[in-house]
Amino acid sequence: MAHLSELDVPRRSDSRAPQWLGVLLLIYVLISAVSVIGTGFKVATGGQAQELFGFATNPYVGLVIGIVATALIQSSSTVTSLIVGMVAGGLPVAIAVPMxxxxxxxxxxxxxLVSLGHVRSKDEFRRAxxxxxxxxxxxxxxIVIFLPxxxxxxxxxxxxxxxxxxxxxDANLSMxxxxxxxxxxxxxxxxxxxxASVLPGIFAGVAMIVAGLVLIFLSITYIGKLLKVLMVGKAKEIMHRAIGKGPLTGIFSGALVTFVVQSSSTxxxxxxxxAGTGTFSLRQIYPFMLGANIGTTLTALLAATAVGGAMAVPAMQIALVHMLFNVFAVLVIFGLPFLRNLPLMGANLLAALASEKTIYAAAWILSVxxxxxxxxxxxxxxx
Amino acid sequence: MINKLSGMTTNELEDILDEAEAQIAQIRNELQGRREADQHEAIDALEFPATRTAVDWSQVKDFFQQVLEDLRQRRNP
Structure with missing residues (x-):
């Protein structure tokens, strides 16, 4: 038996080598695509990104762009990588932060949306x-705390x-x-x-942005797919280890699982x-969700490493804003006991109402x- | 029960209390162990979605249909 298991190890790793190679290749495509978007944005705006995005100097407009774009694409990694690319192309960091x-x-x-699938059972729907x-x-x-x-x-x-x-x-423009x-x-x-440069003027820039966006979307999608296959065991191992431990372990494992599967949505x-089945309580799920917020920020940081020259600094700056926002939010909201329970109270109250009348759930989704x-x-x- | 307790010595009462507390702790441990075993089992059974997101759009459609049905029922009970 021991002999068989010894043989199994190299066979398993060998069979996974092409998939790991695929992940590396896709990461390469992702960071290249961010660079292409940066150039495309510069070409398309003619270096006038600040003027073109004048409408988004209102931070609430920027906020809405971020909410709606991510809700439509259903991938915060894609949207934040796109924002990093836009900053590399001249979009001011101040406009990009609310996004x-x-x-x-x-x-x-x-x-x-996933929780809506539990609507057939009242209690299950309430918990989910x-x-x-x-x-x-x-x-x-x-946002209420950090945007002001x-x-x-x-x-x-x-x-x-x-x-x-x-x-x-900043002096030598990049490390x-x-x-x-x-x-x-x-x-x-x-x-x-x-x-893309074959096209005339502004069209070349737009083509680069579209190509970059499509490549970011595809690479993040397929990185996620491959990592789910490759890392499902590791992700489950992390989750197993968090059982019976405190909230800090929950946050850490949420971040780690998100990092290894490269998707907070997953x-x-x-x-x-x-939570819907009642196997995990809301209090146990809560820290894990916060960890997912932090784990997802590493994609944009990775994307920012592709940007060189004078724009390397703002590109890295906006990627760090994403990470710091989520880390600070956990420190302040989860760290302060009087704030920590507010999301729990809100979620419990809303879920109790929604399980009685489904219109509350629909109203919440449409409103937010x-x-x-x-x-x-x-x-x-x-x- | 109160009469029975009043007839006992302080030491006897303390022994009963210690025993009850030990049993409660044992029950709590057993419950915690069972809950954690269920959680391990649930994680083992977890299926990572093959698609990019875990959203089942037919379920979302069913949900909104149910919302409309609920609203109709409230108007015409």
Whole structure:
């Protein structure tokens, strides 16, 4: 038996080598695509990104763009990587920060939609809907706290700028590792940009943006698919180890599982049925959801490493804003006992109402992901 | 019960209390163990979605149909 198991190990790893190679190749495509979007954005806007995105200087408009784009694409990693690319192409970080915050809310739509599948059983639906909306409530509360702080003091932008300054030099425009990434991605970026340059002026830029977006979307989708196959055992092992441990372990394992499967939607959606059946309580699910918020930020950081030259600093800055926003939100909301329970209370109350009358669940989804964004734009435009 | 307890010595009462507390702790441990075993089992049975997201759109459609049905029933009970 021992002999057989010894033989199994190399056979298993051999069979997985092409899949790991596929993951590496897709990561290469992802970071190259971010670079292409940066160039495309620069070409399409003619270096006037700030003026073109003048309408988004209203932070609530930026927030809404982030919410709606992520809710439609159902991938915060795709949207944040796109934002990194746009910043690399000249979009000011100040305009991009609310978009990043909005993508955090937009991504919660997925697990909320998953919870609707439990509607046939009242109790199951109550538990599943509470598990899904605790994520909504937490992310909305994070925006209520951090968006005003960002508008007034530039808290996240400044902190990210300070952190970026530690390892991305403004003087020589990039550090050696980032130069290495740029050199590595150079061939693919060159081919894509060269092909798009056949088109005249602004069309070349738009073609680069579209090509970059499609490549980001496809690479993140297939990285997720491959990693689910490759890492399902590891992800389950992490989850097993978190059982019976405290909330900090829950946060850590949520971040780790999200990192290994490269999708917060996957990890948070997996939690919903576990809560629905009553196997895990809402209090046990809650920290895991917060960890997923942090784990998903690593994709944009990876994407930012592809950006070189003068735009390396703002690109890394916006990727760090995403991470810092989620880390600060956990520290403040989960760290302070009087704030910690607010998402739980909100989710429990809403789920109790929704399990009695389904219209409350429908109203919540339509309000948070459609009416609230429209209302925010209307109010801030009028006043 | 109260009469029975009043006839017991303090030591006897403390012994009963200790025994009850030990049994409660044992029951709690047993319950915790069973819950954790269920959780391990649920994780083992977990299926990672093959598609990009775990959303089943037919279920979303069914949900909104049920919402409309509920609203109709409330209007015409």
């Amino acid at each position: 990043i915050m909005g993508s955090n809310v937009g991504t919660t739509l997925t697990n909320t 809907f509470a598990a899904a909306t605790v994520h909504d409530f937490f992310n909305l509360l994070a 702080l960002e508008i007034m003091f530039g808290l996240l932008g400044r902190t990210a700028s300070a952190v970026t300054g530690l390892f991305v030099s 050696s590792d980032l130069n290495f990434m740029r050199t590595l991605t150079g061939p693919l970026v060159g081919v894509l940009e060269g092909t 990890t948070t959606s997996l939690m919903v049925p576990l 992901f459609l009416l609230l964004p429209l209302l925010l734009i209307a109010v801030t435009t009028i006043f």
